[in-house]
Amino acid sequence: MKKVKVGLLPIVNKINLPTVLKTALLPGDSKERLFIATQVGEIFYIGNESLRTFLDIRPRIIKLGVSRGGYDERGLLGLAFHPEFYYNGLFYLHYSAAGTQGPGALTESFKPDPCNPATLNLRWTNRENQYDHIDTIEEWILQSNGTPRKRRTLLNVRRPFYNHNGFNSLNFSPETGKLVLTTGDGGSGYDPFNLSQDDLEIAGKIIEIDVGKDTHFTNPPIVTRFNELPTAIQKTLTVMAKGARNIPGISFQRFYNQYIKYAGNVGQHLVESIFSFVHYKPIPVTQLVQASYMNVEYDKEGFINLGWRGWEGAFPSSIIRSCPSDPDLDEDIIAFYNEAVTLSGSRLQPLTSYFHKDTRPDKFGGTALTGVHPYMGTRIPGLTGSVVFTDLARKDSQPQVRGALAYTTVRPDGKQNDFNVIETDYDFGSQSAYFVNLGTNLNQTRLYLGVYGSTKVTDYNGGTVFEIVP
16 A cells, blocks of 8 residues: 655634534535534534534533543534435434433443453443433424524434444435434443444444434434334334444445445454445344344344444454553453354454554554545545545654544455555644544545544634645
8 A cells, every 4th residue: 555645734723623524515505615513512614715603502512521521522423414405404413412411321430350240241220310411313404594493303312421422423325315323332431231232222333314204203202222212213214233332423435336335433442443335234123123022033134233342343352451560561351252252253344453552664553533534536646545534643642642644445355454544744733633533525525634632622722624635
């Protein structure tokens, strides 16, 4: 793979933490506009060289950064424009709702102990009281007077912990025309209740929502499982994949008359993974619910399983401990041996992985995958047709933190591939630069990078949005 060097062109400075970067054509407009959604609840767009407010839902967002030193994984997490947005004005939001703070599902942090089976078989009980917050997915419309208005709520999902809610979590499938939601496993660490592998749990899935179907519900019930939903809502949902830990969105790359789908999975302690697939068999939620009630197996042929929590990418999920005899060495123990065995032949292998520790030349130690997008432009020839991804912070970039930009390609034989680091020429000076999001335009010929000077959502106005240029 070739070495590629790019430039970073600042477009917007001093904004709050950017969670979504997308373009859309506003009704009556003739130019694609870049939209920027921030974690605290603002949505801006660039019009006539100036930053304009499209929507501000900060009062609707849960109070962020109250604990954990200002770090938070809740807030405005997803924005998607309907494929016919130019004509119908419809767009969709995913956010953590104000006034829904709960005590959490566990009183202390979770770590599996293979010597104690009780820790491997926890159940989320008393869900109506023991939860962290509620995420909502809503449909909005841009009215003819230019003012956005909420039309209805599609889902209300109770979440056990503050983290792993999905981010950049909404997109429309160009294949099916359905809204795709990526949910994350519910949080804590190691997926304490194994929600990602439970077919009826909403957590840890990639879900398609048929927004064209009218369920006659404008505010559905608050749930955690598919079988708790009214049948009319169940009929709008199909599950594309399960076994997700935390996904920075899903993206699509046209390949002749079909699409390659890309989904990254944020790792636990070992590895970050990017998955790709073309063919898949989505399972209607009504079928999952019926199979559960009748206690029968459904046909799993072609159904995508990313493998978590038994597998972290291409590796069995492990507990990493420091070796007492040498602090520079680690001891790795398989966390969920039986689950790793069960899923060994049925999970999807990643397209590529990168590690939290990697001493190879031209590689890097990563922290968390924050974006995955194909690039179909020609302005940066070395990247044309490749898959570009971002990591929050390179482990080797102290004291001034720097995020990482890299790329890989799909091999003709479908096997796993390596990746290369993309070098950048931008001087961030003494300021830290966490790479928090990657975005693209409608035809995937431009790439946008969201950078923040801190991991704390309470450190305001520390964000810059760049275009990645030759």
